[in-house]
Amino acid sequence: MPxxxxxxxxxxxxxxxxxxAFTAGRHRVDALRNVSLALPKGTVAGxxxxxxxxxxxxxxxxxxxxxxxxxxxxxxxxxxxxxTEPLRGLIGYxxxxxxxxxxxSVAENLALYADLHGIDRQERAQRFQQLTRMTGxxxxxxRLAGRLSGGMKQKLGLACTLLSQxxxxxxxxxxxxxDPVSRRELWNIIExxxxxxxxxxxxxxxxxxxxxxxTDVMLLDEGELLDHGSPEAFRGKIRGRCYRVxxxxxxxxxxxxxxxxQPGIVDAVIQGEAVRVVCDSEDSAGAVLAxxxxxxxxxxxxxxxxxxxxxxxxxxxxxxxxxxNEMAGPAAPVADxxxxxxxxxxxxxxxxxxxxxxxxxxxxGEIFGLLGANxxxxxxxxxxxxxxxxxxxxxxQVAGVDLRKAAARARARIGYMSQKFSLxxxxxxxxxxxxxxSVYGLRDDRRDERIRWALxxxxxxxxxxxxxxxxxxxxxxRLAMACALMHEPEILFLDEPTSGVDPLARREFWNRTNRLxxxxxxxxxxxxxxxxxxxCDRLVIMAEGDILTAGTPTDIKRQARTEALPDPTMEDAFxxxxxxxxx
Amino acid sequence: xxxxxxxxLVKEFLxxxxxxxxxxILIGPPVIQLFVFGYGATYDLNHIPIAxxxxxxxxxxxDFIERFTAAPAFTEVLRLTRQEQIAPALDEKKVLAVLHLGxxxxxxxxxxxxxxxxxxxxxxxxxxxxxxxxxYMQSIVATFNLDWAERHxxxxxxxxxxIRAWFNPNLESRWSIVPGIAGLLTLVVTIVVTALSIARExxxxxxxxxxxxxxxxxxxxxxxxxxxxxxxxxxxxxxIFMAVFWFGIPIVGSLAALYLGVVLFVFAVIGFGLMISAxxxxxxxxxxxxxLFIVPAVILSGFATPIANxxxxxxxxxxxxxxxxxxxxxxxxxLEGLTADVLMxxxxxxxxxxxxTLSCASWLFRRRMY
Numbered sequence: 001m002p003x004x005x006x007x008x009x010x011x012x013x014x015x016x017x018x019x020x021a022f023t024a025g026r027h028r029v030d031a032l033r034n035v036s037l038a039l040p041k042g043t044v045a046g047x048x049x050x051x052x053x054x055x056x057x058x059x060x061x062x063x064x065x066x067x068x069x070x071x072x073x074x075x076x077x078x079x080x081x082x083x084t085e086p087l088r089g090l091i092g093y094x095x096x097x098x099x100x101x102x103x104x105s106v107a108e109n110l111a112l113y114a115d116l117h118g119i120d121r122q123e124r125a126q127r128f129q130q131l132t133r134m135t136g137x138x139x140x141x142x143r144l145a146g147r148l149s150g151g152m153k154q155k156l157g158l159a160c161t162l163l164s165q166x167x168x169x170x171x172x173x174x175x176x177x178x179d180p181v182s183r184r185e186l187w188n189i190i191e192x193x194x195x196x197x198x199x200x201x202x203x204x205x206x207x208x209x210x211x212x213x214x215t216d217v218m219l220l221d222e223g224e225l226l227d228h229g230s231p232e233a234f235r236g237k238i239r240g241r242c243y244r245v246x247x248x249x250x251x252x253x254x255x256x257x258x259x260x261x262q263p264g265i266v267d268a269v270i271q272g273e274a275v276r277v278v279c280d281s282e283d284s285a286g287a288v289l290a291x292x293x294x295x296x297x298x299x300x301x302x303x304x305x306x307x308x309x310x311x312x313x314x315x316x317x318x319x320x321x322x323x324x325n326e327m328a329g330p331a332a333p334v335a336d337x338x339x340x341x342x343x344x345x346x347x348x349x350x351x352x353x354x355x356x357x358x359x360x361x362x363x364x365g366e367i368f369g370l371l372g373a374n375x376x377x378x379x380x381x382x383x384x385x386x387x388x389x390x391x392x393x394x395x396x397q398v399a400g401v402d403l404r405k406a407a408a409r410a411r412a413r414i415g416y417m418s419q420k421f422s423l424x425x426x427x428x429x430x431x432x433x434x435x436x437x438s439v440y441g442l443r444d445d446r447r448d449e450r451i452r453w454a455l456x457x458x459x460x461x462x463x464x465x466x467x468x469x470x471x472x473x474x475x476x477x478r479l480a481m482a483c484a485l486m487h488e489p490e491i492l493f494l495d496e497p498t499s500g501v502d503p504l505a506r507r508e509f510w511n512r513t514n515r516l517x518x519x520x521x522x523x524x525x526x527x528x529x530x531x532x533x534x535x536c537d538r539l540v541i542m543a544e545g546d547i548l549t550a551g552t553p554t555d556i557k558r559q560a561r562t563e564a565l566p567d568p569t570m571e572d573a574f575x576x577x578x579x580x581x582x583x
Numbered sequence: 584x585x586x587x588x589x590x591x592l593v594k595e596f597l598x599x600x601x602x603x604x605x606x607x608i609l610i611g612p613p614v615i616q617l618f619v620f621g622y623g624a625t626y627d628l629n630h631i632p633i634a635x636x637x638x639x640x641x642x643x644x645x646d647f648i649e650r651f652t653a654a655p656a657f658t659e660v661l662r663l664t665r666q667e668q669i670a671p672a673l674d675e676k677k678v679l680a681v682l683h684l685g686x687x688x689x690x691x692x693x694x695x696x697x698x699x700x701x702x703x704x705x706x707x708x709x710x711x712x713x714x715x716x717x718x719y720m721q722s723i724v725a726t727f728n729l730d731w732a733e734r735h736x737x738x739x740x741x742x743x744x745x746i747r748a749w750f751n752p753n754l755e756s757r758w759s760i761v762p763g764i765a766g767l768l769t770l771v772v773t774i775v776v777t778a779l780s781i782a783r784e785x786x787x788x789x790x791x792x793x794x795x796x797x798x799x800x801x802x803x804x805x806x807x808x809x810x811x812x813x814x815x816x817x818x819x820x821x822x823i824f825m826a827v828f829w830f831g832i833p834i835v836g837s838l839a840a841l842y843l844g845v846v847l848f849v850f851a852v853i854g855f856g857l858m859i860s861a862x863x864x865x866x867x868x869x870x871x872x873x874x875l876f877i878v879p880a881v882i883l884s885g886f887a888t889p890i891a892n893x894x895x896x897x898x899x900x901x902x903x904x905x906x907x908x909x910x911x912x913x914x915x916x917x918l919e920g921l922t923a924d925v926l927m928x929x930x931x932x933x934x935x936x937x938x939x940t941l942s943c944a945s946w947l948f949r950r951r952m953y
Contacts, residue, residue, distance in 0.1 A: 383791075386795050387794075387795065388791055388794055388795065408797050408799060409797075411795055411796060411797050412797040414795065416791070416792065416795040418788050418791055418792065420787070420788035421788075422787055422788035422789040422791060422792045423787075423789065424594065424597075424598055424787075424789060425787065426597070426598045426601040426602040426605075427594065427597055427598060427601065428601075431594075431597055434590075435590055435593070435594045436792075436796075438586065438587060438589075438590030439587050439590050439591070439793070439796045439797070439798055440796060440797065441586075441587065441797065443586060467601070483792075493795075
């Protein structure tokens with residue numbers, strides 16, 4: 001391995017006015033435009049930005065897998081265009097889907113990558129031991145990689161990447177689809193690596209709390225580097241503009257509905273029992289909040305978060321999200337009416353019990369969350385509730401109908417949106433809408449009216465003739481939701497509705513969902529984004545087919561409160577519960 | 584209920600027509616295969632390369648040889664002068680057969696004391712071709728004999744064969760192959776369309792989306808079967824049209840009898856296609872399943888090799904094959920002018936196969952929904 005310590009002035013990674021474009025069919029897409037950045041050695045840099053911002057392109061350029069159209073990429077003083085030979089051992093790149101061989105065991109995968117990197121036998125044994133210990137994979141070395149959980153796979157991928165002891169570690173969304181516990185472990189490994197070997201790390205992430213752990217944060221949007229600085233610097237930009245608002249008479253959801261979209265308010269999200277508000281300038285804040293038609297709210301300033309800063313920056317570049325307030329729903333909500341009842345439900349797959357004696361109820365007009373890591377049984381529960389899967393035993397009642405007896409009748413009253421945003425890719429937006437409204441029995445004028453409603457409400461009008469397969473992810477999500485709402489269902493099932501969607505689109509999505517709930521629609525949602533649990537009225541946390549806990553977000557967080565952690569987040573509570581169960 | 588099925592139907596057609604790849608699958612391969620098979624697949628041999636080794640230089644032998652070289656079936660590519668040249672010509676596949684006339688050919692012919700011998704050496708590696716070539720040669724020799732006897736006022740052979748082929752007077756194999764292609768291509772397109780349709784929706788996740796609608800599994804199944812049936816019938820019609828107007832094959836029987844057969848055949852095939860579809864989770868599995876069905880279905884249909892030549896057990900097995908019945912119907916209507924009442928023995932097995940496979944598909948479909 002070449003020594004590079006000789007020149008301290010050399011940056012670990014440098015982009016010099018880099019541009020990169022792709023042609024997709026007839027379109028030319030600028031993936032990166034004039035991006036310049038420099039990372040000193042030992043930096044842990046987080047790359048954040050909406051979908052399609054160019055994060056993966058930037059990673060691949062840094063790894064030397066792509067060459068820039070204009071500008072230069074320089075790694076430890078070596079250009080990726082003409083000086084590639086010394087770079088080989090310096091860079092470790094872990095793509096989103098790391099190429100593990102699923103039919104090989106953990107040890108065989110490691111050995112294979114050791115061979116590929118040409119690591120000699122003596123060094124190898126010691127590296128294996130060190131890495132398997134660090135990743136906690138030591139007890140599983142004989143297990144096939146295909147049989148590992150999502151989190152363990154990522155850890156093995158990381159271990160394979162670290163085998164060659166790279167000086168620059170490039171990780172593309174390493175924590176996607178990884179449960180919170182494994183996510184913490186991944187971070188521990190990365191931080192250990194930085195401390196031990198002074199590795200420089202560049203990672204892209206969709207989780208903004210991960211960005212907070214970085215020394216440098218870069219915000220990318222539409223191929224442009226919007227800002228680059230420490231998390232502290234980002235937060236500093238909106239200091240004094242963040243508030244926590246509560247109201248004695250209004251529920252947090254009503255309050256958020258009234259606040260969001262008001263002039264002067266950049267962002268309003270539900271956080272626990274309060275609404276978190278970001279104003280567009282420091283002086284206007286008080287006036288804006290007092291001036292809105294909200295009676296007498298209690299307002300207290302709070303410390304800014306990185307996320308607030310991003311939303312602020314991104315919002316400035318886009319047309320503000322228009323708040324259309326005509327989410328039609330069924331009749332006025334009847335308080336405390338049970339609309340979903342799950343009684344002692346079991347589900348077996350062969351001799352594996354995916355769901356164990358599950359019981360809970362959901363009331364009309366609630367947003368009810370099912371939280372849990374992958375494989376916790378939330379998707380199985382969901383599929384049973386939608387009538388896609390029969391229960392092995394127990395009783396399931398949806399909208400007053402026993403699913404065992406009249407699943408078809410229950411299905412007419414529910415809307416379902418799957419995590420893949422299942423649409424007919426070859427059909428246009430309006431054809432998809434027409435199809436789904438027809439199969440729900442709408443016709444003629446009623447159908448046309450609902451299609452017009454959906455196009456307007458979900459702002460799909462300009463794209464109504466585009467093939468749904470060609471839409472950006474955010475549009476797909478909106479169209480999928482519109483399709484699920486064509487027949488005005490009483491209950492809406494949302495399976496991981498925000499996976500892979502950027503923070504802005506996520507926000508917009510939750511605003512819509514909140515308005516639906518306010519109109520009396522019951523919403524059941526699964527998510528592995530712990531922060532989204534805050535939007536739910538009540539939720540259950542599942543692990544291994546069991547309910548770990550149930551209650552309001554505040555209740556659940558209160559359970560996790562300790563001396564050391566006076567204000568735990570939902571993720572803290574989740575991890576604590578999981579660990580309590582395992583011990 | 585019919586409005587929902589209609590919506591499924593529209594969706595299915597839009598999905599096929601708006602996707603360039605699916606559009607191509609429906610149009611490209613059938614057209615290409617029709618022409619390739621229509622022109623390429625034939626049992627008739629033309630321009631068989633032969634070599635001639637004539638040791639008897641006489642008018643009679645020249646006349647004899649001319650009958651070979653002038654026939655469209657044979658082309659003389661080599662003229663041999665020595666015995667040793669025969670083996671290499673056959674070994675190297677320069678010729679398929681060698682016609683050898685000994686030095687006493689014309690003497691024997693004129694004297695009539697003993698039969699004049701013409702030797703034919705034939706390459707038996709491809710037995711089928713060799714047999715056909717020999718057949719042609721034998722008929723040339725037979726004609727020569729008759730003509731010779733007439734010209735020299737000799738008594739002809741005591742018994743002779745006079746052949747007249749019914750239905751296909753010139754015994755053109757295209758007449759039996761092209762109508763068969765109608766069955767073959769309809770089978771392939773219909774199977775592929777149905778076998779992939781559910782698997783594609785499973786892959787895209789839209790299948791779950793369909794299952795949470797008030798549609799019943801039966802409606803979904805009908806919504807899958809009907810578009811395939813319509814496509815199958817259109818496909819068959821196209822090939823029948825081309826057979827008549829492009830390849831000039833006369834259609835003697837009634838179109839109604841033919842179309843009754845087409846519809847029953849398409850339904851029987853859809854039953855198989857939907858069964859494959861219900862069992863496969865990915866499009867890849869669907870495609871593999873289709874091939875596992877299509878290949879034996881074609882080989883055991885009587886399209887190329889007669890069913891009567893197969894071992895009895897295999898013959899029984901072909902009773903399950905819808906293509907077997909359809910080939911009888913399509914050839915019967917085209918060449919024999921059969922009518923619906925005569926073809927009843929072919930219609931009812933197709934109907935039974937269709938009913939059984941569609942019920943199986945619907946049962947599998949319900950069971951494999953989850």
